[in-house]
Amino acid sequence: MSLVEFAAHIGVNPRVVSRWEAGGATIKPRPVNQAALDTILSRLRDDELVRFIEAISPSVLSAARDPDVTQSCSRRRHPIDGKLMTWVPEGTFLAGAQDQPAWVGGFWMDIFPTTNADYARFIAASAHLPPRHWGGLHPEREVADHPVVWVTWDDAANYAAWAHKSLPTSQQWEKVARGTRGNTWPWGNQPTPAKCNVRGSGPGTTTSVDTYASGVSPFGVYDLVGNTWEWIATETTVGRYQLKGSAFTSPFDRGEPAAFNDAARNMLDDDTGFRCIATDLSN
Numbered sequence: 001m002s003l004v005e006f007a008a009h010i011g012v013n014p015r016v017v018s019r020w021e022a023g024g025a026t027i028k029p030r031p032v033n034q035a036a037l038d039t040i041l042s043r044l045r046d047d048e049l050v051r052f053i054e055a056i057s058p059s060v061l062s063a064a065r066d067p068d069v070t071q072s073c074s075r076r077r078h079p080i081d082g083k084l085m086t087w088v089p090e091g092t093f094l095a096g097a098q099d100q101p102a103w104v105g106g107f108w109m110d111i112f113p114t115t116n117a118d119y120a121r122f123i124a125a126s127a128h129l130p131p132r133h134w135g136g137l138h139p140e141r142e143v144a145d146h147p148v149v150w151v152t153w154d155d156a157a158n159y160a161a162w163a164h165k166s167l168p169t170s171q172q173w174e175k176v177a178r179g180t181r182g183n184t185w186p187w188g189n190q191p192t193p194a195k196c197n198v199r200g201s202g203p204g205t206t207t208s209v210d211t212y213a214s215g216v217s218p219f220g221v222y223d224l225v226g227n228t229w230e231w232i233a234t235e236t237t238v239g240r241y242q243l244k245g246s247a248f249t250s251p252f253d254r255g256e257p258a259a260f261n262d263a264a265r266n267m268l269d270d271d272t273g274f275r276c277i278a279t280d281l282s283n
Contacts, residue, residue, distance in 0.1 A: 088104075093175045102171055145208045154266070179217065204248065
């Protein structure tokens with residue numbers, strides 16, 4: 001609704017709504033107006049309520065989207081590569097296009113994809129060759145917090161081995177993206193291209209890994225749709241591995257977490273990166 005339409009809907013002057021917007025959390029509507037607002041909220045569908053909560057408080061997204069995922073999920077930094085990780089408890093979730101129950105054990109997942117800055121530390125420690133777009137041993141400062149690209153499956157696996165981590169399996173990745181209840185998208189069931197960096201809604205290139213806060217999964221993990229495809233540990237045929245998540249080059253509908261894609265292990269492109277998991281952070 002427009003401001004004027006919303007004011008008419010609850011029976012106040014549009015100037016009152018403007019004052020509410022300007023006052024933010026400090027405003028205290030008259031009891032009759034508050035009652036009208038409460039009535040509107042009580043009549044929202046589940047998907048409308050999620051959008052409302054997203055607009056006012058990104059910190060409560062998990063509780064709104066997936067009651068089975070608590071907001072107290074533990075977060076810790078990995079002792080080797082320093083990346084922030086979130087704990088994904090063991091249990092069952094709805095997997096695949098047919099929403100079949102599947103069980104996976106507990107694990108830690110990188111909250112953000114592996115960035116150019118992360119990969120630069122790996123290069124410095126291991127003498128591994130840098131990706132072609134750097135033009136040297138270090139990425140440009142402007143893209144340090146963008147996901148690393150131009151990496152093969154073996155490049156990703158080598159980084160994971162250096163960090164005492166591994167690439168996620170298809171089911172591990174999908175559980176983090178969809179939550180335990182089988183959401184179609186990380187943010188819920190509404191198709192909303194504005195919540196991710198895909199073709200048509202993004203800038204046409206990679207973005208900082210923390211850009212799309214409204215598109216996080218129930219576990220608080222970023223960029224599980226769009227920005228870059230992510231290499232997966234699951235082999236499909238000899239020498240080919242799954243890719244998940246879609247990229248800035250992809251149409252929106254390619255990004256459904258349950259969708260299938262794979263590529264040869266030596267494939268590399270400007271829209272393909274990775275993230276890691278770990279089962280033990282004591283290393």
